[in-house]
Amino acid sequence: MSTEIAAWPPLEIAYQGDRLAGIDEVGRGPLVGSVVAAAVILNPAMPIDGLTDSKKLTARKREALDEEIRQKALAFCVAEASAAEVDTLNIFHATHLAMRRAIDGLSPAAEYLLVDGNRQPGHALPGQAVVKGDLRHHAIAAASILAKVARDAQMVALDARHPEYGFARHKGYATTEHLAALDAHGPLPEHRQSFAPVKRQLVLL
Incomplete structure (x- = not known):
């Protein structure tokens, strides 16, 4: 069964079964926290309306779709690579580690990957990388x-512990507010020490 949506830009897929997993990540750019990846095998018998790039949705719509995906998907897994792993591996390799963890957490397992x-993240399963794949x-x-x-939920939880940094608003990105908080309060253990704005603050300590 084809998994294409006719209204979306054409995409040639070398797989026609039902165990195709879509993989994406969030959090490559922020100065703090994990990079988070998800893998999803949708159920062709339970379509979900309104799916698109998460950045194009309001927070309320994302949260509603998140719940619907979890209820209707054939399988899903959310995984991460920690800030410490980002510092050890670099953000590129940490992102692929998070993706592989998400893929490996699927049950039933995927047969083909769209990343x-x-x-591609170096997984043994066949698949293909898709530029702007979330669209x-x-x-x-x-x-x-x-x-x-x-x-985003991780950033809200971190904001509750450290409200002076404003994580619930900027989600860890290098905004003027975040950089000012780093200047005023210094880095937290959750900050990525290899990222330049954080590294500069550590040198000053």
């Missing part, structure tokens, strides 16, 4: 939503 971006395939869009909701 957002221009590189080209509904399984990747679903993965982007699960990853975004999970990482």
Whole structure:
């Protein structure tokens, strides 16, 4: 059974079964916290309306779709690589580690992978990378939503512990507010020490 949506940009897929997993990540750019990846195998018998790139949705719509995906998907898994792993491996390799963890957490297992971006994450399963995949395939869009909701929730929880940094508002990105908080309060253990704005603050300590 084809997993394409006719209204979306054409996408040639070398697999026609029902165990196709879409994979996407959130959190490559922030200065703090984990990079979060999700893998989703959608159920062709239970379609979900409104799937698209998570960045194009309001927080309320993302959260509603997150719940629907979790209820209707054939399988899903959200995984992460920690800030310490980002510092050890670099963000590129940590992102692929999070993706492989998400893929390996699927039950039933995937047979084919569609990965957002221009590189596959080094998994043994066959698949293909899809540039702007969250706008080209509904399984990747679903993965982007699960990853975004999970990482945003982490930032809200971190904000509750450290409200002076404003994490609930900027989600860890290098905004003027975040950089000012780093200047005023210094880095937290959850900050990525290898990222330049954090590294500069550590040198000053």
